[in-house]
Amino acid sequence: MINRRQFAIGAASLGLGTALASRFALAKPSQPSTGVAFDMPEGACDCHVHIHGPRAAYPMYEKRSYTPEEATPSELEAMMKALGLGRVVIVTPSVYGANNASTMFGMMHFGPAARGVAVIDAETTQRELKEMAAMGIRGVRLNLSVGGVNDPDRAKRMIDTALEQISNLDWHLQLNTKPEMIEALHDFLGSLPKMIVFDHYGGAQPDGKSEPAGFGSMVDLVASGKAYAKISIKGGHRDDLSVFDPLADKLIAANSDRILWGSNWPHPNAKPPAGGTAMDLTPLFAVDDGRVINQLGVWAENPAMRQKILVDNPARLYGFA
Incomplete structure (x- = not known):
């Protein structure tokens, strides 16, 4: 059975009405204000959200390292309906450590339309892993960036440990890291027995002038079929989304079968408020996800390409029917 570390949904549901009532007076995750500029294919999937x-x-x-405002499954559902999205992948954020209960809470809301990516640690048992797999978890995430892991040797040890834990499962390994780390780990990652998924353009932060250092290593792994890349933008509102165009173009051209799209809803701000601490509430970023997904229409002008990125690739990786 799933223990209290992984899934306290029974206890959670007992106080849910009161908790939700107080919640609506606090956080307000953003909702799209711009309509989708292309025909959304049936079964389109947002491959990177948090609950x-x-x-x-x-x-938590x-x-x-920070305390985000609440963001509920019903609010996520409203965002998805506004954009015409039918499927979702919920990723456990760093603020919960290795407790995936909030992610499971979200997955239960969406049922077969949801899959998840969990965070595990040394205390996670094989029984818990199998139970999470049965509920729709399809991968584990190592958040090297938030964890401040900049040593490639340490990263290798963490990856080896995680892969040993999930060796009996048909799961992938999702990495939140930086291009420089991917470059340092290129050969190691290319030799792994599991599929790799890179968050948020592999952590690349384009300046509109030159390609981020190390970005080519991720492109190479995607081209080889050893990795997927999420063309998902983080960091809040941006006046100019076109700075990501060259990165998206290069990844899609490298291997369109290994590209996923994600919104990063509810757009958490991973930095504590000015003068505050990690325990102080940090407001969510206000982001227009309609505008964000319309940029995908620039990166993938062909409906067949959008079908691949939004429907076919997620269905293959996450096991949607």
């Missing part, structure tokens, strides 16, 4: 469940039911990790 921040009611804090009374889903307490005591060693977290």
Whole structure:
């Protein structure tokens, strides 16, 4: 059975009404204000979102580096309906440590239309992993960036440990890292027995002038078929989304069968408020996800390409029927 570390949904549901009532007076995750400029294919999937469940039911990790506002499954559902999205992949954020209960809470809301990516640690048992697999978890995430892991040797040890834990499962390994780390780990990652998925353009932050250092290593792994890349933008509102155009073009040209799209809803701000601490509430970024997904129409002008990125590739990786 799933223990209290992984899934406290029974206890959570007992106080859900009160928790949700108080929640709506606080956080307000953004909703799209721009309509989608292309025909959304049936079964389109947002491959990178987070659920921040009611804090009374889903307490956050005591060693977290920031404290985001709440963001509920019903609010996510409203965003998805506004954009015409039919499927979703919920990723456990760093603020919960290795407790995936809030992610499971979100997945239960969407049923077969949802899959998940979990965070695990040394205390995660094989029984828990199998139970999570049965509920729709399809990968584990190592958040090297938020964890401040900049040593390639340390990263290798963490990756080896995670892969050993999931060796009996048909899961992938998702990495939140930086292009320089991907470059340092290129040969190692290319030799791994599991599929790799890179978050948020592999952490690349384009300046509109030159390609980020190390970006080519991720492109090479995508081209070889050893990795997927999420063309998902993080960091809040941007006046100019076109700075990502060269990166998206290069990744799609390298291997369009290994490209995923994600919104990063509810757009958490991973930095504590000015003068505050990690325990202080940090407002979510206000982002127009309609505008964000319309940029995909620039990166993938052909409907067949959008079908591949939004439907076919997620269905293959995450096992949607």
